[in-house]
Structures are given as structure tokens and as C-alpha cells.
Amino acid sequence: MVLHDHAGSDEPLHQPTIDRNARLGRNLFFVYLAFYLGYVLLTSTSPDTMRATAIGGVNVAIVYGFSLILLALVLALVYSWMCRNQAAEEQSK
Amino acid sequence: MIYEPSFMAVAVFSAFVAFTLGLSFYFAGKTKSAQSYFAAGGQIHWFVNGVAFAGDYLSAASFLGICGMIAFYGYDGFLYSIGYLAGWVVALFVVAEPLKRLGKFTFADALAAKFNSPGIKLAAGISTLVVSLFYLIPQMVGAGALVRPLLGFGHATGVCLVGAVVVLIVVTAGMVSTTYVQFLKGSLLVVFSTILTVAILNRGLNVPENDPATAESSLIATFAETDKAASKPQTGPYYVAENDLGERQYYRPSKLPDGRDIYLRCQTISLAKDGRKLVNGRRQTRSEKLKLSLLQPGDHFRFEGKPETYVLGKPQSASWEYYNSVGKPAGKVDGDQVVDLLASDLFPVGTVVKLPGEEKSTGPLGPLSFLSTVEQSTMLLWAEDKTKITEADGSVTTVYYPKPTKGTDILMPGNSPTFAGLRQEGFLPKLNFLSLMLALFLGTASLPHILIRYYTVKDQAAARKSTVVGIASIGFFYVLTLYIGLGAMTSGAIDVTNSNMAAPLLAKSISELLFAIISAIAFTTVLGTVAGLIVAASGAIVHDLVTGFFRVELTDHEKVRVGKFGALVVGIIAIVLGIVFEKMNVTFLVGWAFSVAASANMPSLAMLLFWKGTTRQGIIAGILVGMISSLTWVLLSADAYKDVYGLPPDQAIMPFSQPGIVTIPLGFATVILVSLMTRGKATS
Numbered sequence: 001m002v003l004h005d006h007a008g009s010d011e012p013l014h015q016p017t018i019d020r021n022a023r024l025g026r027n028l029f030f031v032y033l034a035f036y037l038g039y040v041l042l043t044s045t046s047p048d049t050m051r052a053t054a055i056g057g058v059n060v061a062i063v064y065g066f067s068l069i070l071l072a073l074v075l076a077l078v079y080s081w082m083c084r085n086q087a088a089e090e091q092s093k
Numbered sequence: 094m095i096y097e098p099s100f101m102a103v104a105v106f107s108a109f110v111a112f113t114l115g116l117s118f119y120f121a122g123k124t125k126s127a128q129s130y131f132a133a134g135g136q137i138h139w140f141v142n143g144v145a146f147a148g149d150y151l152s153a154a155s156f157l158g159i160c161g162m163i164a165f166y167g168y169d170g171f172l173y174s175i176g177y178l179a180g181w182v183v184a185l186f187v188v189a190e191p192l193k194r195l196g197k198f199t200f201a202d203a204l205a206a207k208f209n210s211p212g213i214k215l216a217a218g219i220s221t222l223v224v225s226l227f228y229l230i231p232q233m234v235g236a237g238a239l240v241r242p243l244l245g246f247g248h249a250t251g252v253c254l255v256g257a258v259v260v261l262i263v264v265t266a267g268m269v270s271t272t273y274v275q276f277l278k279g280s281l282l283v284v285f286s287t288i289l290t291v292a293i294l295n296r297g298l299n300v301p302e303n304d305p306a307t308a309e310s311s312l313i314a315t316f317a318e319t320d321k322a323a324s325k326p327q328t329g330p331y332y333v334a335e336n337d338l339g340e341r342q343y344y345r346p347s348k349l350p351d352g353r354d355i356y357l358r359c360q361t362i363s364l365a366k367d368g369r370k371l372v373n374g375r376r377q378t379r380s381e382k383l384k385l386s387l388l389q390p391g392d393h394f395r396f397e398g399k400p401e402t403y404v405l406g407k408p409q410s411a412s413w414e415y416y417n418s419v420g421k422p423a424g425k426v427d428g429d430q431v432v433d434l435l436a437s438d439l440f441p442v443g444t445v446v447k448l449p450g451e452e453k454s455t456g457p458l459g460p461l462s463f464l465s466t467v468e469q470s471t472m473l474l475w476a477e478d479k480t481k482i483t484e485a486d487g488s489v490t491t492v493y494y495p496k497p498t499k500g501t502d503i504l505m506p507g508n509s510p511t512f513a514g515l516r517q518e519g520f521l522p523k524l525n526f527l528s529l530m531l532a533l534f535l536g537t538a539s540l541p542h543i544l545i546r547y548y549t550v551k552d553q554a555a556a557r558k559s560t561v562v563g564i565a566s567i568g569f570f571y572v573l574t575l576y577i578g579l580g581a582m583t584s585g586a587i588d589v590t591n592s593n594m595a596a597p598l599l600a601k602s603i604s605e606l607l608f609a610i611i612s613a614i615a616f617t618t619v620l621g622t623v624a625g626l627i628v629a630a631s632g633a634i635v636h637d638l639v640t641g642f643f644r645v646e647l648t649d650h651e652k653v654r655v656g657k658f659g660a661l662v663v664g665i666i667a668i669v670l671g672i673v674f675e676k677m678n679v680t681f682l683v684g685w686a687f688s689v690a691a692s693a694n695m696p697s698l699a700m701l702l703f704w705k706g707t708t709r710q711g712i713i714a715g716i717l718v719g720m721i722s723s724l725t726w727v728l729l730s731a732d733a734y735k736d737v738y739g740l741p742p743d744q745a746i747m748p749f750s751q752p753g754i755v756t757i758p759l760g761f762a763t764v765i766l767v768s769l770m771t772r773g774k775a776t777s
Contacts, residue, residue: 022191036534039175043526047515
């Protein structure tokens with residue numbers, strides 16, 4: 001019943017891989033940060049925008065909030081996928 | 094409100110505790126080494142770890158606090174959901190990999206890896222302990238607050254019970270059992286929140302008709318009823334009507350959209366000078382069969398099998414006088430006679446006043462149409478009047494008043510007292526919001542009990558994958574909080590005095606079994622998070638303080654023993670704090686814990702990763718300055734004055750409550766400045 005992870009490491013600790021992952025993470029972080037900052041600033045400075053209807057009769061405040069949650073997941077998947085591809089590339093070299 | 098303890102809730106909770114303890118003892122035999130005790134041997138499967146992240150992170154504050162805040166004020170609770178989730182982006186993209194690569198057991202490991210410095214270990218170890226203890230207080234207070242209404246025990250009993258179970262889980266098999274408790278809790282929470290949300294959407298929105306709760310709670314207090322009130326002088330903003338039995342009812346004047354005056358019936362809790370507590374003008378009672386001599390004057394009762402209601406008068410020798418409902422003497426009765434004592438309590442609230450198109454019921458709704466219908470409806474929200482009313486006879490009354498609120502306002506930020514600044518002019522009132530959003534963003538990746546979970550998987554790829562699973566389950570849960578909160582807001586089941594109970598009471602309005610399960614999950618929520626915090630604290634004691642700073646040589650076996658002893662001590666401290674801080678508001682304590690974590694840990698961690706010029710001294714100074722400044726700020730803020738010391742909040746020294754926006758940059762500045770000053774020494 002215990003799900004332990006015994007498979008060997010799929011990712012060698014290559015400095016170039018480490019650097020590339022870090023760069024990728026940083027870029028995605030800034031993408032998210034821009035959207036998050038936009039949300040925080042809109043909330044605090046432009047209530048009328050947040051009140052406006054966006055999709056299906058639901059206002060911008062809710063659509064933006066849901067989008068931030070969805071965006072976090074999408075970026076996380078992109079990051080995970082791109083890191084794996086890089087690792088595979090490293091190994092094939 | 095008086096809650097009837099639910100036998101089913103006790104049964105479900107006991108089953109869960111028995112199962113987790115069984116699991117802990119099963120793993121106990123297999124966790125002998127320090128590596129397995131503190132980091133589950135780095136062998137946890139990434140999927141289990143990902144769900145355990147959710148179990149670790151979604152604390153009682155997330156589950157009960159956010160749902161309660163949404164149920165009471167609308168969108169504002171969801172701001173926390175968004176901030177809490179955003180923090181995971183920082184954890185995944187910035188912190189996860191280096192932490193996994195550089196450390197072995199604790200967050201201090203990774204910080205000290207480059208310099209091998211005992212000073213860093215000491216500073217980071219202390220900060221881990223401070224943040225963990227700070228975060229433990231709301232969890233333990235939450236446990237006590239839950240246990241009374243749900244299981245029927247007192248606050249201290251609840252705190253001790255939860256504390257004892259958690260300490261047992263941690264001391265038996267450390268991180269292994271903690272992980273599986275969190276995995277179980279995370280899965281249950283997400284699955285049953287989904288079921289609850291489906292039930293809410295299926296029920297749709299309804300304007301109650303001829304419902305006893307609404308008949309009493311609705312704003313349509315007739316003029317005949319309120320004439321009497323309106324003819325009396327006002328007490329504060331209220332008209333107080335006193336009936337023939339001397340029971341007081343409060344009304345708040347308001348206007349209908351067509352300009353007519355109406356009087357909204359309020360709910361009150363009064364403390365009389367002689368110590369009696371009256372709820373809505375009467376003693377708070379539950380319905381039960383009792384000997385008459387056990388009743389008190391003023392209690393409403395019926396003779397067995399008779400429909401008429403009477404009110405008990407004063408005892409005279411062996412018999413008691415009683416009155417009819419208009420206060421006329423109705424007879425005398427022997428004290429030994431068994432009667433039906435009638436319930437007298439705050440009535441449950443949370444209703445839709447008006448649906449779009451004057452509909453009475455929407456029927457089942459989809460996820461989007463539910464939100465758009467809420468937006469076009471009007472709800473009856475309730476607020477507590479912060480100014481207490483002192484009456485002529487010296488009794489002090491707290492008033493809860495209804496506020497018909499448009500859906501467009503409910504689904505907009507700024508409806509709650511916490512974020513009211515968002516609807517004010519100028520920049521300063523908005524600082525509290527900006528500060529909190531910054532702290533939530535940077536706080537997650539600075540919480541020690543979250544960070545140590547990166548050491549329980551085998552490599553960076555597993556760390557990444559488990560974070561993705563964590564983000565998916567946590568994000569999905571946070572989307573559900575909006576539905577659960579709005580569902581509670583319109584369930585007609587809310588207790589005006591206790592927002593933490595909104596989610597369980599909503600479940601109760603759907604089914605008794607769901608209530609039992611949701612209540613039991615609320616408890617396990619506390620168990621999972623507290624276990625994680627205690628493991629983090631005991632790890633810091635062993636690795637950062639004992640072996641890291643004091644350089645005590647310990648064998649593997651001794652490390653586990655010291656760790657277990659540390660867990661026991663931290664557990665006892667947590668129990669004591671949980672009892673001492675009983676009265677404190679759980680939600681903002683969590684916000685503070687995030688601020689302290691983000692101020693103390695994030696600047697050093699981020700600078701170490703992104704700036705090669707960071708020195709050992711810079712890191713130590715950054716941690717200490719961030720920790721001390723944020724703690725000091727919090728302790729000198731208006732909220733602490735009001736809720737901790739009982740002083741007038743306007744005397745507080747700090748201009749707003751959430752320190753993050755000042756103390757996080759201060760932490761960064763300290764790391765940079767001290768690093769620049771000590772750089773020469775470091776290179777020479």
C-alpha cells in the first residue's frame with residue numbers, strides 16, 4: 001500500500017541543466033508575477049474594471065481570480081514538461 | 094448558537110484517528126534512521142507527496158476561515174485563496190530545485206550549504222521555530238473552537254485531544270506517518286469539498302417562503318410589530334421594543350428602495366450586570382424535557398402534550414408561578430413536574446432576499462450561472478456592530494444586524510472590514526491589502542513545514558512533479574471555496590457569531606452525514622497541518638540547533654531520539670498556547686505567520702540564489718532583522734492592541750496591521766547592505 005519511489009534518478013546534476021532550469025523557472029515566475037501584479041493593482045485602483053461583466057454574466061474580479069489559479073497550474077505544467085525535455089536532451093548528448 | 098454534538102461526527106472522527114494512529118504504529122517499526130524519521134527516507138512517491146502538500150498547506154484557516162469569510166462578506170475571502178495559491182508559483186519556480194539540491198533535512202541546510210556556517214544554522218533554526226510556533230497557535234485555537242460545537246467537549250479538552258493525537262503521530266513514525274496523514278486529509282478534503290459544491294449547485298438559489306427562520310430573520314418586520322419599537326427613544330442607531338414579559342428586541346431602521354421606512358429585526362447577546370447572558374432577550378436554552386425546578390425564571394415551556402406556551406415566574410415556597418405569552422398570571426405548578434423546555438437561541442441566518450426576475454427558486458445551476466445569478470440577486474448579510482450598547486440597567490449588548498446587500502457588491506473586493514480600505518479614497522487605506530498580498534505571495538515558499546516536504550522525494554524531477562500535483566489540488570480546492578462560501582451565505586444555516594462554522598453548518602443544511610464527514614475532515618485538517626509543523630520544528634531543533642550550531646556529535650539513533658523529545662516539547666508548548674490564546678481570531682494570525690515567514694526567510698533565500706555577492710553575515714542579519722521587525726510590527730499593530738491586549742486600537746503605534754510591505758523589503762535591504770559591508774572580509 002505504500003507508494004515509495006524507488007526508480008533511479010532521471011536527471012543528472014549537470015551545472016548547465018541546473019542553470020537552464022533556474023533561468024526557465026525565473027522567466028515563468030516573472031510571467032506569473034506580471035499577471036498577479038495586474039490583479040493586485042486593478043483590485044486596489046480600479047474597482048469599476050473589476051465590476052464589469054466579463055464572461056457568462058460573471059464579473060472581471062471572479063474571471064481574473066479563476067484565471068490566476070488556472071495560470072499557475074498551466075505554467076507549472078509547462079515548467080515540469082520543459083525541464084524534463086532538457087534532462088532528456090542532456091542525457092542523449 | 095447552541096450546537097447539538099453529532100454522534101456521527103464523533104464516530105467518523107474517531108475512525109479517522111484510529112486509522113491514522115494504526116498507520117503511525119505500523120510505520121514506527123520501519124523508521125529507525127534520522128533520514129527516514131525527518132525526511133521519510135526521501136522515498137515518498139511524487140504523487141503522494143503532491144497531495145500531502147495540499148494536506149500540509151490547507152490548514153483549518155484555509156478551509157474554515159476562507160469559507161466563513163466568503164459566507165459573511167463575499168469575494169474578500171477569495172482574495173486569500175488567490176494569494177495563498179500564488180505563493181506556490183514562487184515555491185515551484187524559485188525555491189524548490191535549489192532547496193532540494195542543497196539541503197538534506199531543513200531549510201537552514203540549504204541556506205548554510207555554501208558557507209557551512211553555524212551562525213546561519215542558528216538564525217534559520219530560530220526563525221523556523223518562531224514561524225512554526227506562530228503558525229501553530231491558530232491551528233490549535235481552531236481545534237479548540239471546532240471541538241466544542243462539533244463534538245461537545247470544552248476548548249481545553251479539544252486542544253489537548255488534538256495535541257495528544259498529533260504528538261503520537263509524530264513521535265511514532267515522524268515524517269512517514271505525517272506524510273500519509275496529510276495525503277489522506279488532502280484527498281478527503283478535495284473529494285468532499287467537490288461533493289459539497291455539487292450539492293450546492295444542484296440545490297440552486299432559493300428565496301425561502303414561510304420558513305420559520307426567515308419569518309423571524311427577514312427584514313419584513315411589519316409596522317404593527319415595530320410601531321412599538323419606533324415610539325421608543327433610540328438606543329444608539331436602534332429602536333428597542335420590550336414585550337409584556339420584559340424581553341427586549343432590537344430593530345435597526347432602514348429604507349426600502351421605494352422610500353418606505355422599515356425596521357430590520359436584529360439579533361442580540363446581552364450580558365446583564367448580575368452575570369446572566371441573554372440571547373435575543375431570553376436565556377439561551379436548548380429544547381429538552383426537564384423538571385420544572387431546573388428551569389429559570391423567564392424560561393419558555395410547555396406542559397407535556399399541550400400546545401400552549403408559558404413563561405416561568407419566580408418560585409414561591411414549593412410551587413412556581415407561570416404566565417401566558419402576554420404576561421398574565423396563568424397559575425402555579427409544583428417544581429417536580431416534568432415539562433418541555435423550549436429552545437431559545439440565535440436564529441440561523443443566510444438567505445436570498447431577491448432573485449433576478451422575482452423568481453422564487455432557480456433550480457439546479459451550472460458553475461458559471463450560479464455566480465452570475467448571485468451577482469444579480471440580493472442577499473441578507475449580517476454584521477456585528479462593533480460599538481456595544483450599554484443599557485439603562487447596566488447590561489451590555491452586542492448587536493448583530495442584517496444588511497440587504499446586492500450581489501454586485503458581494504462579488505467585488507472590499508465588502509469586509511478587513512479590506513474595507515479598498516473602497517476608500519487614497520493610497521494609505523489600501524496598504525494593508527497590498528501588504529497582505531505581498532506576504533501571501535512570498536510567504537508560502539518561506540514556510541518551514543512546506544519546505545521540508547521537498548526532502549521527502551528522491552530528486553528534483555520528483556520535487557517538481559509533486560509541486561504540480563500540489564498546485565492542481567490546492568488550486569482546485571480554492572476554486573471550490575468560492576462556491577462553498579456562497580453556498581453557506583445562502584443556506585439559511587449560518588451562526589451570526591461564528592464564521593468558522595459556516596462550512597460545517599452548510600453541510601448540515603444538506604445532510605447530517607455530510608455534516609459528520611465535513612466536521613471530521615475539519616479536525617483532520619488540524620491534525621495534518623499541526624503534525625507537519627511539529628516535524629519541521631523538531632527537525633530544526635536537532636539539525637540546526639543541536640548538531641548545527643552547538644556542534645554536538647549525535648549518532649543517527651540519538652538524532653531520532655532528540656527529535657522525538659523535541660516533538661514532544663513543541664507539542665506541549667502548542668497545547669499551552671492553544672489554550673492561552675483561546676479568544677484570538679484565527680484568520681489574521683495566519684496572515685501574520687505568513688508575514689513573519691516571508692520577512693525572515695525569503696530575503697536570505699532569494700538573495701543567496703540570485704546574487705553571488707551574498708555573504709554569511711548578510712544572510713544572518715537578513716533573517717534576524719526580517720524576523721524581529723515583522724514580529725515587533727505585528728505586536729504593536731492595531732489588531733494586536735484590540736484582540737491581544739484589550740487596548741484601544743487607535744493607540745497602536747503601527748499605521749496598519751500587515752507588516753509585509755515594509756519588513757520584506759527591509760529584510761532584502763539588510764541582506765544587501767550587510768553583504769556589501771562584509772564582502773571584503775569574506776573574499777580576503
